[in-house]
Amino acid sequence: MRKTLRIIAVVLMVGAVTFWATTGANQGWTKTRVPQKVVDEVTGLEGVHWQDKFVPGVDFLAMAALGAGILGVISLFVRNNSK
């Protein structure tokens, strides 16, 4: 049980970092919308269209680290069944 919790904690952290890195390694806050610039040919105005898109940020990593940490701490108080 102890080992399982620790494995889950590691998988959670590695998975979060991998997901964060593959989605652009955003060093800002997590975004659920991203702006897309649109140019109106007649007026020359530059508009913004918001596209729904999840981009994890450093707060996402922090939450994953917190979750992994909690699992790690819990594992310290759980009896190891393998013994």
Next chain:
Amino acid sequence: MKTKLVILALVTLAGMAFAAPQTFDFKDPKGINNAGFKLDAPLESINGSASGISGSVVFDPSNPGATQGKIVVATSSLIVPNPMQRQHMLGDKWLDAAKFPEISFTAATFKNVQTTGDTTTADVTGRFTLKGVSKEITVPVKLTYLKDKLGQRVPNQQGDLLVIRSNFTIKRGDFNIMPGQFEDKVSDTIEITLSIAGASPK
């Protein structure tokens, strides 16, 4: 003689019609009109935009300095990329969008008016209203009059377009938005970029 008088009257009327001020409606069916805003913050600047633009401007191509009008932005249309930041921004502690649903600027006087071709630049003084607080501010504007271009933008409509661009800054503390608080996390200065086009159908 009578015919000449009629022709003279018609020419005069046509001239008056040509020079008459036009009213431009800034509700944009294409959804391009927007007001962008930026606030500095430690991790990354807060960049957003608002698309709920409305209002009207009375513009006379032969006398751009006499332009009058009001531009309104729906507070609830303000968007930032982070959902929690948006929730806080529209909440009662910051913009209180439920109680103050509109942000507006009413132009009063134009100064330093310079016109080149269809483009006019000026410093416009007017009343900026945000979170129920109205203050007189002066902002630089660039007006571009696009005669007979409405049809190219909106099919089956004839008329003119008026493009307004402006960049200016305000201080959130001046408008009772958490004055003096959290300035280490969200700057007091807000940079605003207005990019809008109004239509005057014929």
